[in-house]
Amino acid sequence: MRKIRLSNHAVILALLAGGFMASQLAKAAEELYFPASDESWESVAPASVGWDSEKLNAALDIAGARKSSGVVILHGGRIMAERYWDSPDASRRYSNAMKGRDAQGRAIEDVASAQKSVVAVIIGMAQERGFLQIDDPVSKYVGEGWSQASSNQEAAITIRHLLSMNSGLATDFSFSSAAETAWLYNTPVYHELMRVLIAATGMDRQSLTREWVTEPLGMKHSSWTDRPWASSDIAVGLSTTARELARFGLMIRAGGRWAGEVLMEDSSFLDAMLSPSQALNPSYGYLWWLNGQDFSLNAAARVQRANGALVASAPSDMVAMQGALDRKLYLVPSLNLVITRLGSNGGANGASFNDAFWEALMEAAPQH
Numbered sequence: 001m002r003k004i005r006l007s008n009h010a011v012i013l014a015l016l017a018g019g020f021m022a023s024q025l026a027k028a029a030e031e032l033y034f035p036a037s038d039e040s041w042e043s044v045a046p047a048s049v050g051w052d053s054e055k056l057n058a059a060l061d062i063a064g065a066r067k068s069s070g071v072v073i074l075h076g077g078r079i080m081a082e083r084y085w086d087s088p089d090a091s092r093r094y095s096n097a098m099k100g101r102d103a104q105g106r107a108i109e110d111v112a113s114a115q116k117s118v119v120a121v122i123i124g125m126a127q128e129r130g131f132l133q134i135d136d137p138v139s140k141y142v143g144e145g146w147s148q149a150s151s152n153q154e155a156a157i158t159i160r161h162l163l164s165m166n167s168g169l170a171t172d173f174s175f176s177s178a179a180e181t182a183w184l185y186n187t188p189v190y191h192e193l194m195r196v197l198i199a200a201t202g203m204d205r206q207s208l209t210r211e212w213v214t215e216p217l218g219m220k221h222s223s224w225t226d227r228p229w230a231s232s233d234i235a236v237g238l239s240t241t242a243r244e245l246a247r248f249g250l251m252i253r254a255g256g257r258w259a260g261e262v263l264m265e266d267s268s269f270l271d272a273m274l275s276p277s278q279a280l281n282p283s284y285g286y287l288w289w290l291n292g293q294d295f296s297l298n299a300a301a302r303v304q305r306a307n308g309a310l311v312a313s314a315p316s317d318m319v320a321m322q323g324a325l326d327r328k329l330y331l332v333p334s335l336n337l338v339i340t341r342l343g344s345n346g347g348a349n350g351a352s353f354n355d356a357f358w359e360a361l362m363e364a365a366p367q368h
Contacts, residue, residue, distance in 0.1 A: 010024035031253035033077035035247070037218035039104070044078040049336075050366030052219040056081055059360035064088075066326075066346035067166040068354050069107045072240035077250055082243075089344030096229050097325060099239040102221045109342045110225060110237035111245065112323030113299070118238060118248065119193055119289035120163055123214050124269040129201040134159040134269075137193055141199040146192060162193050163286040164277035171301060185299040190287070194236075205236070208270065216263055217251055242340045249321075249329045249338035275321050283310045285319070292316030312332035314358040326353040335365060 022196060046053045056073075060083045063071045066086040073081040084106060088094070090263040097110040114344055126132050132141065135158050141329050147154050153168075159166040161179045168179045169189050176182065194205055206224050214222045222240035230237075240248075251257070256264030264270065273286040276293065283289060283296035291310045298304050299322070309316065314332070321329040328341040346353030 011154050029257040031076065032250065032254050034250065034254075035077070035218070037220075041077045041243075041257065044075050046075075046364070049075050049080070049093060051075075051080065051170065052364045053362035055360070059357060059364055062360045063341060063343075063346070063353075063357055065291070066343075066348055066356060067094075068326075068343035069109065070340070070342045072246045072340045073241045074246055074250060075209075076233045076336050077253075077338075084242075085136070085343070091344065093326060094344040096227070097237075099225050102241055105328035106243060107342060108221050108239050108241050109327070110227065110239045111170035111321075111327040111342070112237065112325060113187065114245075114321040114327045114329060116190060116287040117329070118209070119190075119197075120273055120285075121252070121264065121284075122208065122212060123159065123163065123193060124266060124273060125264050126197055126200055127269060128264060128266040132159065132315035134163065134241035137160065138196060141196040142192060146195075147173040147175070147189075149173075151252065160286075162190060162196075163273075165190075165281060165284060165287075166278050176341060180280075183284070183297055184301075184303060185277065185297075199205055209238075212263070213248070214244075216261065217244075217247045217258060217316050219247055242342045245296075245329055245340040246338055249331055249340060253333070253338050255332055289320045289322050291318040291320070307339065311354045311358050312364055313355055315362075328353075 020049050035040055046056050060071060060081060060292065063081065064085050068085055069088045070084045071082070072079065097112070099108045099110060101107055123134065127134055138153050138157050138159060141152055143153060144154065147157070147169055149169065157167045157169070157179050162229060165185055166180050166183050166187065167189055168175065168177045168182060169186060170176045171186055173189065182215050197208060203211070213219070219240060221229070222238070222244050224236050225239045227235050243295060255267060256262060256270060273291065274288055275285055276282040277285050277291060281297040282293040283291070289310060291314050293309060295307045296307055296310045298306065311318065315334050317334050318330055319330045320331070325344050326341065326346040330337065330339040
């Protein structure tokens with residue numbers, strides 16, 4: 001497979017981020033457990049790996065009280081904790097995100113913007129397979145006139161800029177500033193990445209995702225689903241269960257490997273994806289959120305800065321997929337964890353779901 005060199009800029013950023021290197025993840029894959037494609041999945045007793053079972057249950061109680069529908073915690077690939085709750089929220093927003101249940105009754109939900117992190121991985125896979133280069137202009141694949149910028153301004157916007165959220169476009173696709181001069185969490189512009197993938201590979205989004213990701217990982221209930229309530233630019237969501245999302249996280253934890261197979265070999269892309277993609281918002285990689293940085297910018301049209309780590313109570317090496325209604329996938333190499341959470345908005349009493357859950361979870365973690 002084709003290897004892509006990481007730019008000097010990206011290497012420096014990766015080192016500054018604390019060395020979240022995919023080569024280390026790949027080495028760890030040799031010691032990870034991978035579940036079969038059926039319902040069988042080995043478990044591990046929390047106490048056997050140094051966790052406090054009572055405090056771990058208390059953390060799950062907090063997750064349930066904060067409108068979770070499902071939480072899965074993997075340690076080394078095995079299920080250390082798993083819990084589900086029926087009907088966590090009666091709001092229309094949550095019901096819009098519900099897409100059914102699997103045979104075991106687990107909720108299948110649209111993961112909202114957590115889908116972005118999956119698309120980032122598919123972009124990396126497409127680059128590895130020779131379909132595109134992330135420093136190519138977006139217009140090379142979707143044609144000129146996809147934005148409201150001038151021809152020259154538009155030609156300067158690359159796939160990497162869309163991955164990093166620093167294209168310089170406003171959410172209405174108008175020109176706001178030159179690429180790499182401002183950071184904006186821009187969901188409408190992000191959706192151009194799927195148009196790029198479809199044009200570059202000649203495959204539709206469902207077939208592409210199924211062939212490259214969900215089928216190899218045994219994610220049988222995961223697919224792109226319509227959003228009848230949404231505007232046309234975001235009218236498709238990625239739907240899955242908490243268990244199946246954990247399979248995806250475990251593959252990333254394993255450096256692109258799954259049960260002896262290599263799904264993504266390009267460690268340089270994975271390194272860049274899970275490291276600061278630019279200095280404007282060091283808590284953002286390629287469509288992944290990063291903990292342990294000096295500050296972060298929020299995922300809103302009105303950008304605001306928050307000093308300190310993204311989630312102060314979580315380990316500094318935590319990286320995350322995050323979507324509306326607190327859809328989460330957390331990956332923490334230092335604790336050998338993959339955690340998924342689905343449900344509705346878990347913020348309460350002035351504290352976010354992230355803060356409340358991680359504060360309780362770290363009480364249960366091994367004490368050194």
